[in-house]
Every structure is written in C-alpha cells, then in structure tokens.
Amino acid sequence: MTLAHSTDWPKEYKRGLVVVAHADDAEYGCSGTVARLVAEGWDFAYVLCTDGSKGSSEPGMTEGKLSGIRKKEQQAAGKVLGLTDVKFLGYPDSYLIPSLDVRKDIAREIRRHKPDVVICQYPIRILDGGWGSGHPDHMAAGENTLSAIFPTARDHMTFPELLEEGFEPHKVAEAWIMGHPEPDLWVDISDYMEISAKALTSHVSQMSGQSFQDVFDRMIEWRGERGKGHGMPQADAFKRIHYRR
Secondary structure, X not given: OOXXXXXXXXXXXXXXXXXXOOOOHHHHHOHHHHHXXXXXXXXXXXXXXXXXXXXXXXXXXXXXXXXXXXXXXXXXXXXXXXXOEEEEEEEOOOOXXXXXXXXXXXXXXXXXXXXXXXXXXXXXXXXXXXXXXXXXXXXXXXXXXXXXXHHHOOOOOOOHHHXXXXXXXXXXXXXXXXXXXXXXXXXXXXXXXXXXHHHHHOOHHHOOOOOHHHHHHHHHHHHHHHHOOOOOOOEEEEEEEEOOO
C-alpha cells in the first residue's frame, strides 16, 4: 500500500493537468489533491471536455443558459483552487465519445501545459450501481485522455498540424486515474478539505440547495472512507500509471 506524501513523487514534478468530462467532476474526484499540490508549488490547469449543457432539471432552463452558468461556476472553482488555466473544449454534454477530434484537442492541451502528471477519469464502466459511475462522458473523457497522453502528445508525426500550430511533443511522466476500483495511490488531503469543499460548492447549480456545511460534512465522510486503512483522515485515491520519459 502507498502512503502518499510529497516525497512519493519526484521533487522535480511541478506541473499537473486535470482532464474531465464536466464542470464539477474534478471537484468531486481530485480537488483536495489539486489544492494540496498547488499549495506545494505546483502549476495546475483543467481541461473540461463538454459544455455542461444537460445537467439540470430546472423548468425553463436552456442548454445555452446552463452551459454559460456551468462555465462561470468552473472558473470560480478554479480561482478557489489557484488554477492557472481552465480550458473548455465545448463538446456537447452527454454525447462525448472516444474520437480523434477529442484526442487531438486534449493532446494540444498536454503539449501546451507540459504536465508531469495528468489526472483523468476511469475509462471503463463499473457495474456496481453507484450513482454516476457509468456516465458515458466520464468513460469517453478517460479513454480520450489516456490515448492523448500515449502516444499522441508524445509523437511528432501524430497530428502534424499541432506542430504547425507551435505545439511541440511532450512526454507525460505519470497518469493518476480517478474512480479506479483498485487504487494504488492515496493522497492525504486532510488539511485541504475546506478548500476542496469551497471549490465544489462553487458549482451552485449542481448542489440541489445544499449548504456549504452540508457539502463539507459529506465530503469529510466520503474522503474519510478513502483514507481508511492508509493512515489518513481524508484522502483522494488514484490508480497510478508510470510512463518512460
């Protein structure tokens, strides 16, 4: 079992990129880790694959209005966490698929930000009945991201138009996958729960009227489950992939 502290990854790691399907996915899955690593001097950016235009049951809501609301909420969450950039690829919510276009767009952002670590979603359906565990956009975002990391962002002859745009190839050192049923990396985020909860509650349209305290208490509980048995009051959990650089 891995107990994750700053020394568990090379000291030269200083850049991270999170790629997810929707606004708020990263806040649920890894915002404590992002908050911690930003506090430790990392540069972090987000890539959102979809426009977030479907996640509402509010009468009279339109796709265009909701997309704008969720974009502003994600930007607000990014300010809470100290992100350097939030990129919206703008693919239609609920229709994301593994495709060359999405893969190329993510590879462009990897080449732009040159991260040591990319955090992404699990690309395989989990049949445990958990809420949201089988969202097709999540799986597509994970598959597109892992394909963009290797080999697309690495190889100069894949999508040569990216070179023409000025984006040189980049080799990612590690991928950390959220939502994997067998994680092997646990990051102690006990000191960053308030920041994580503030980032999540920035997504007001998705909170169903819950107060900050309601959300904070729930996050303490579920992050506590992740940290149980690993010497951490609260933790984020990932499956870790090492790539040869």
